[in-house]
Amino acid sequence: MEEVESEKGGDGVRAVDRALEILQAFGAGDRELTVAELLTRVDLRRPTLYRLLYTLEKGGFLSSNGDPQRFRLGPAIGQLAWAWTSSFDLSDVARPLLSSLWEDTGETVALFIPHGSRRICISELPSPQPLSFKRGIGYSERIVRGASGRALLAWMAPTEVQITRYCEGLEVDISTLMAQLEQARDLGYAVSHDELIKGAVAIAAPFFDHTGNVAGSIGIFGPGVRLDQAHIEQIAAKLRTSASALSSLLGYKAE
CATH class of the missing domain: 3.30.450.40 (GAF domain)
Known part of the structure; x- marks a missing residue:
C-alpha cells in the first residue's frame, strides 16, 4: 500500500527507475519474457509490475501477445535505437x-x-x-x-x-x-x-x-x-x- 501511495503521490523518478529496470531486464537473447520471468529479474511486486508493463505497452516501448501473456520490446525502442545509432x-x-x-x-x-x-x-x-x-x-x-x-x-x-x-x-x-x-x-x-x-x-x-x-x-x-x-x-x-x-x-x- 505504501508503495502505491508513494507513486500516486508524485514519485515520478522512482516510477521511471522501475520502468527502466523492466526494459533493462531484456537481454540480447530474450525475444519474449513472461511476467513470471520478469519477476525473477526485477525487484517489483506483481501489481506494480503489471501497472508499469501496461504503461510501457501504451507508450510503444513493449508489446504483448499470447496466454500466458508474453512481452517483447516494442517499436518505440527501435526508434530510440535508430536515433542513438545515427548520432553515435x-x-x-x-x-x-x-x-x-x-x-x-x-x-x-x-x-x-x-x-x-x-x-x-x-x-x-x-x-x-x-x-x-x-x-x-x-x-x-x-x-x-x-x-x-x-x-x-x-x-x-x-x-x-x-x-x-x-x-x-x-x-x-x-x-x-x-x-x-x-x-x-x-x-x-x-x-x-x-x-x-x-x-x-x-x-x-x-x-x-x-x-x-x-x-x-x-x-x-x-x-x-x-x-x-x-x-x-x-x-x-x-x-x-x-x-x-x-x-x-x-x-x-x-x-
Whole structure:
C-alpha cells in the first residue's frame, strides 16, 4: 500500500527507475519474457509490475501477445535505437575512459576498430613524456600484427583458413600466432614487445558491442624501459576495467 501511495503521490523518478529496470531486464537473447520471468529479474511486486508493463505497452516501448501473456520490446525502442545509432560516435563515447587511462598511466592510449584484415586507429591520446610512441588517428595495420590487433583477432574466433588469409604476405608463424591468441584469451588482454617498433611495449584489451561481438580494442603503448612485467600487469588490470566499462556503454551484458 505504501508503495502505491508513494507513486500516486508524485514519485515520478522512482516510477521511471522501475520502468527502466523492466526494459533493462531484456537481454540480447530474450525475444519474449513472461511476467513470471520478469519477476525473477526485477525487484517489483506483481501489481506494480503489471501497472508499469501496461504503461510501457501504451507508450510503444513493449508489446504483448499470447496466454500466458508474453512481452517483447516494442517499436518505440527501435526508434530510440535508430536515433542513438545515427548520432553515435564511438570516439566520443570512449573519450572519458581513454582520458582516465591516459592520466593514470602517462602512456599513449589509442582506440582501434577492426576493418576486414586490418585494424584502424580512430582515437589517440599521445603520451606527454619525452620518450614515447604514437601512431596517430587513421593509422592502419594488419590485424595479426601487434597487441591491439591480436586483442581483436583473439575474440573474433577466426577459422584456420581465415588466419592463413590474414597472414598472407607476412612472415608470421601461424602456430606461434595461434598460441598468442590463446594466451590473450586466457589473460583477457594481449601484449607485444619490440614487434612493430623497436623498444616499444603494447598492451591491449578488447571491448564488445550489444550483440556480444568484439567491437574494437583499447591499446596502451610505451617504452620497454618503463614497462616491465609488473607495470604491464598493473596497466592491464586498468585496461580491462576500462574496456569492460566501454562494453557496457555499448550495451554488452557479460554472461
